Amino acid sequence: METRTVVAEFIGTAMLVLFGVGSLVLAGDYINALGISLAFGFTLIAIAFALGRISGCHINPAVTLGVLLARRIDIRTAVQYWVAQFVGAIVGAAILFLLANQVPRLQTAGAFGSNGYGGRSPVGMGAGGAFLAEVLLTFLLVFVFLTVTHAVPMVGAEPVPVGLALAAVNLIGIPLTWASVNPARSFGPAIFAGGDALGQLWLFIVAPLVGGVLAAAVHRFTHLHPAGQADREEAHPPPATGPWGRMRGGHRPEAGGPETKGPEAA
Template sequence: METRTVVAEFIGTAMLVLFGVGSLVLAGDYINALGISLAFGFTLIAIAYAFGHISGCHINPAVTLGVLLAKRIDIRTAVQYWVAQFVGAIVGAAVLFLLANQVPRLQTADAFGSNGYGGRSPVGMGAGGAFLAEVLLTFLLVFVFLAVTHSVALVGGEPIPVGLALAAVNLIGIPLTWASVNPARSFGPAIFAGGDALGQLWLFIVAPLVGGVLAAVVHRFTHLHPAGQADQEEAHPPPATGPWGRLRGGHRPEAGGQETKGPEAA
């Protein structure tokens, strides 16, 4: 295990929860869904530039699952990332909880930025609709991530489209379920919200993971060459530079042919 990659995932996820969910909890009375969505997107972009070259900046278990299925990391690395992400989400939510308790009459403190369906959905969306929405929104996010971090993609600007994708899915998802698309993002706040937030948490863990699987399958079909066909990136590998340089060759494949480290986020 490379300790710094796990630490990067831990810190990155904690920051995403603190600043992303924090925009909803602390500033929800003053900004609308657009402001909250932009806070998530800008936070992700900043974190990706800070940690993308270290861990790949997945900061989202669904992204890590997609990267695993794309064979950019091995199962051991994926498990380490998942543990770091969930622990980071709890720590980020704990810091946010302490801050929220210092604000008198905070209207959004009860739900604490947790996700929900039925009576906990802003539009009253049921479990089936919420599940479908989370699958589709997570699919978009993870697919964009896999596509722009593909080794033939333009080097250097990857965090921007991924951050914009996160902002877009939040803008659509906030009125429906408060927008999860990230099991860790849902897990941390639910721990402190308790009650129905914990009872409904399963959906916001399972649905994003399904979306991540779907994104990996579609990405394999659209971006990877059939077996036996020459691959442009093998013939002309791009430089291992940019925020997500680890995925582009900063770590060469081992003898077995798989990369042991890789990037990604959300």
């Protein structure tokens, strides 16, 4: 594991929290749920194009868990990614907190873009409903991630469907729980919000991880099941390059030289 891959996960997660959660904290009253959702999606797409070749741009512990269960990375790499993601989320939230405190009359205590259920849910959704919603929404996000980074002919477009998936789940999830689908995204803001945000944080760590496990299981059945796998590989050979080439665990042949495997294929 190269240090730069861990640094990329740290930077990417910090940026996602700063700009994604920042759109909610600083501009939520002006751009509503649609604008916030698009901000998250566009931010992820931009980060993926910038950092995808370096680390795979998971920037989400649930995604990393799904990739681990898909056997594209080992447990050591996953742990390093998780540490980088949570630390990055704290740093991103800290920068956002400092920025928000420069805005007159902006309330940060108890909210600050954190997730919640019950009285902290926009629609008053209870813990059970919030848990189910987060599992299902995270399942969609991680399943799309695993699918488009699988060895399929989608060269050059990988970040787009994942970003659109994040925007879609935020659009649905914001009215329910303020949309987590990412334990690190929930952890950073909750540290600075304090109070009930910390008390309810467990749900927004556990539920997305469950969603990641479910996505990995379904992806294994739909894309890695022995029946029909040979036919799919023959019909759709792995592409050589792409913005998230290393995320696929595929091969990137160098011009005029032998093929070089990405870190997840090693």
